[in-house]
Amino acid sequence: MSLRNFKTSNPVFNGYFWEDGKSASKKMTVTGIFLKSIISILVIAGITAYLWKLNEASMSLRWFSLGGMLGAIEISIIISVRQQWAHVLVPLYVIAKGLFLGGFSAYAHQNFPELPYQAIGVTIVTFFVMLMLYQLRIIVVTKKLRSVIITATVSIILTYLISWILSFFGIKPYIWGTSWFAIGFNIVAAIVASFALLLDFDYIERYKNKAPKHKEWLATWGLLATLIWLYVEVLRLMQKLAIRF
DSSP states (O other), X not given: OOGGGOOOSSGGGOGGGGTSOTTOSSBOOHHHHHHHHHHHHHHHHHHHHHHHHHHHTTOOOHHHHHXXXXXHHHHHHHHHHOGGGHHHHHHHHHHHHHHHHHHHHHHHHHHSTTHHHHHHHHHHHHHHHHHHHHHTTSSOOOHHHHHHHHHHHHHHHHHHHHHHXXXXXXXXXXXXXXXXXXXXXXXXXXXXXXXXXXXHHHHHHHHTTTSXXXXXXXXXXXXXXXXXXXXXXXXXXXXXXXXXX
């Protein structure tokens, strides 16, 4: 059966990534993905902590955050077309995301010291809750559910993209404020990010011990992308609630 028949909201899990190298002796394992993900998260945490110290020393992190975001996007595009370079590009993606998150969360850490830690806690709890719901088949990843999550994810991405473009023309969309509409949008985005984890779990389960070993880097990339998205949405939501109340 062609792996193209299965889709997910995470572009790194698109079918063609899994079609080559089927005869490889070593296969993708959950343990391999777990270890790569843990190491990547520790690297991101280390970079973030270092940038927080720079921020406390009154150094502006705006360019770190912007550079990290643009770098992560560019690297993701390259990985999408050059999957065989994933073992080199994913570590670079991790560094770029560390720079982005360091700058992004520095503001919250400076003005609301507890929020980043709370956001991390919520992200971790959400990850394990969704994993439990998936493993116990309380939520089954059906074709219909997959389509709904993909549609919602694309809609959110397009909304962010359009709002970012509008900001260059001096137009500030409502999603960046602290209105109830903006808060509601963040809640919806966080929920969609949570459900995107289910698709990642499903894809890994389908192709563990089947896909070639180097695909672990691609699976790691996918999980990191979803987890970071979830963390960013949770932190933004907490910031808005803290400012409003």
